[in-house]
Amino acid sequence: MDLHFQFDWQAAIASLPYLLKGVPYTLLISFGGLAIGFVIGMLFGLMRIAPSRWLRYPAVFYIEVFRGTPVLVQVLFIFYGLPTLLGGPIDALTAGIAAIALNAGAYISEIVRGGVQSIERGQREAGLSLGLSATQTFQYIIWPQALRRMIPALGNQGIVSIKDTSLFSVIGVGELVRQGQVYIAQTFTALEVYFMIALLYLAITLSLSMALSLLERKGLVG
Amino acid sequence: MKDDKQIQSDAAPIVRLDKNNDKQIQGDAAPIVRLDKVNKHFGELHVMRDIDLSVDPGEVVVIIGASGSGKSTLIRCVNGLEPFQSGRIEVDGKTLAPHGASGKSLQAVRTEVGMVFQQFNLFPHLSIRDNVTLAPRKVRGWSRRQANTTAERLLERVGIADQADKYPSQLSGGQQQRVALARALAMEPRLMLFDEPTSALDPEMIGEVLDAMRELAKDGMTMMIVTHEMGFAREVADRVVFVHAARSSSRERRRPSSMIPRTSVPAPSFLACSSTEPAPTRRERGRLDGGPFSLASTVSHEPLAGCGSCRRSVFASCPLEAHFQTL
Numbered sequence: 001m002d003l004h005f006q007f008d009w010q011a012a013i014a015s016l017p018y019l020l021k022g023v024p025y026t027l028l029i030s031f032g033g034l035a036i037g038f039v040i041g042m043l044f045g046l047m048r049i050a051p052s053r054w055l056r057y058p059a060v061f062y063i064e065v066f067r068g069t070p071v072l073v074q075v076l077f078i079f080y081g082l083p084t085l086l087g088g089p090i091d092a093l094t095a096g097i098a099a100i101a102l103n104a105g106a107y108i109s110e111i112v113r114g115g116v117q118s119i120e121r122g123q124r125e126a127g128l129s130l131g132l133s134a135t136q137t138f139q140y141i142i143w144p145q146a147l148r149r150m151i152p153a154l155g156n157q158g159i160v161s162i163k164d165t166s167l168f169s170v171i172g173v174g175e176l177v178r179q180g181q182v183y184i185a186q187t188f189t190a191l192e193v194y195f196m197i198a199l200l201y202l203a204i205t206l207s208l209s210m211a212l213s214l215l216e217r218k219g220l221v222g
Numbered sequence: 223m224k225d226d227k228q229i230q231s232d233a234a235p236i237v238r239l240d241k242n243n244d245k246q247i248q249g250d251a252a253p254i255v256r257l258d259k260v261n262k263h264f265g266e267l268h269v270m271r272d273i274d275l276s277v278d279p280g281e282v283v284v285i286i287g288a289s290g291s292g293k294s295t296l297i298r299c300v301n302g303l304e305p306f307q308s309g310r311i312e313v314d315g316k317t318l319a320p321h322g323a324s325g326k327s328l329q330a331v332r333t334e335v336g337m338v339f340q341q342f343n344l345f346p347h348l349s350i351r352d353n354v355t356l357a358p359r360k361v362r363g364w365s366r367r368q369a370n371t372t373a374e375r376l377l378e379r380v381g382i383a384d385q386a387d388k389y390p391s392q393l394s395g396g397q398q399q400r401v402a403l404a405r406a407l408a409m410e411p412r413l414m415l416f417d418e419p420t421s422a423l424d425p426e427m428i429g430e431v432l433d434a435m436r437e438l439a440k441d442g443m444t445m446m447i448v449t450h451e452m453g454f455a456r457e458v459a460d461r462v463v464f465v466h467a468a469r470s471s472s473r474e475r476r477r478p479s480s481m482i483p484r485t486s487v488p489a490p491s492f493l494a495c496s497s498t499e500p501a502p503t504r505r506e507r508g509r510l511d512g513g514p515f516s517l518a519s520t521v522s523h524e525p526l527a528g529c530g531s532c533r534r535s536v537f538a539s540c541p542l543e544a545h546f547q548t549l
Contacts, residue, residue: 125303126343126402130357130409131333140356144347 012192022179033100041108066106075099260309287465336406396427
């Protein structure tokens with residue numbers, strides 16, 4: 001077989017320093033977005049199971065909208081659409097973090113809801129019967145157990161969100177993919193560079209899943 | 223509401239559970255629990271109908287009745303885990319309002335009322351010690367040290383002092399239930415509720431839990447116990463309350479089901495299925511349900527073997543309340 005192209009290891013390695021510059025942005029967008037998304041998810045996840053419909057309906061609305069639209073459309077809307085509404089430009093990094101936060105937040109809301117609802121009713125009853133308030137029962141009994149059950153699903157969401165940041169090259173954030181594209185434009189080494197980019201994503205996501213499985217084994221609390 | 227009244231007048235006369243019925247308990251202390259015309263519906267199902275019941279301090283009341291008769295519901299109403307629709311429940315001087323609208327006073331009641339559940343409901347993420355100390359620390363504001371000392375004492379009393387650092391899943395069912403008992407006692411409750419505390423246990427572990435409860439009764443704790451352990455009931459109870467479910471088993475019957483405590487029996491006494499007929503079929507049961515129920519005075523001293531005809535244990539046993547008579 002006659003290959004026009006050979007994998008050039010040297011070119012691949014040479015691209016690495018340039019690509020690595022994108023890693024901090026990838027990490028910042030994903031973990032910044034996920035952290036905010038977790039707070040959003042906790043809030044809306046709990047609102048989603050609140051007895052009051054005034055809390056429940058807005059949560060359902062938010063979850064359905066942000067889970068039901070592509071994250072690429074969300075980030076384009078935030079970066080290109082919102083400024084015309086707000087009258088001022090939005091920085092690409094902020095737009096990226098916001099998109100991940102809102103998108104992951106919607107999924108995490110459902111994870112939180114599932115986690116909390118999976119705790120047996122008897123746990124709540126035991127807490128209440130001991131004289132703990134509803135808030136204390138949640139804080140000391142329901143939430144720690146729910147959180148532990150949520151870890152695998154949260155890990156999944158983390159990995160999905162990390163990969164989603166690759167889409168943000170379109171708004172010009174200097175993250176991993178964007179860095180690669182710029183580099184390829186100069187060197188025409190698409191094969192090597194995209195391969196390296198894939199490896200770097202894999203390194204990030206593998207570290208995350210390993211960290212989570214460690215956390216799961218050790219247990220979060222107690 | 224009007225419908226309820228109607229149904230009520232159709233129903234068989236209700237025997238009130240007054241203190242007067244019970245000669246053994248004499249005390250000028252006010253009852254610690256008083257249910258006054260309590261009604262509870264699960265949707266269409268009228269589970270509790272005009273329930274009156276009072277429990278004096280130090281009294282051990284055992285509540286028995288066939289499965290599904292609403293025994294558990296009755297004691298769950300006492301600490302507000304189950305809302306009720308009308309009537310009044312007074313616990314330790316605090317009044318529980320219908321529809322669960324009691325707010326703060328509900329928490330105040332729960333602080334003084336301990337509960338042991340059928341499924342133990344220990345907190346699996348906390349050590350045995352933390353299971354016992356959590357509520358005293360967070361509700362009573364005890365220091366960790368003070369709570370730990372109390373926990374040690376209580377765990378010793380129920381015979382599991384050496385397991386304090388373990389987690390619930392590492393204990394046997396009987397041990398878990400004894401921890402649950404210690405956990406409830408750590409709040410120094412004035413009343414203890416037991417919701418079928420031995421029903422989820424392997425037979426060989428029932429004894430150890432009953433022993434712990436026996437001890438507690440001996441110490442003068444006020445207890446309301448739902449159980450199928452007839453021997454235990456006879457031995458420990460000051461009073462046995464029989465809960466009768468007039469449950470319609472066929473769809474055609476429009477009359478809602480209800481729970482009526484028919485009478486209270488002074489201990490030592492108990493009920494037995496004395497029927498010589500074979501176990502009723504489903505259809506017969508439907509016909510007989512809500513039928514006459516008789517409870518004569520006590521004569522027997524022999525332990526019961528079980529229902530002579532249907533061969534099931536004394537209580538869960540015979541599905542027909544109509545079969546039960548005093549042996």
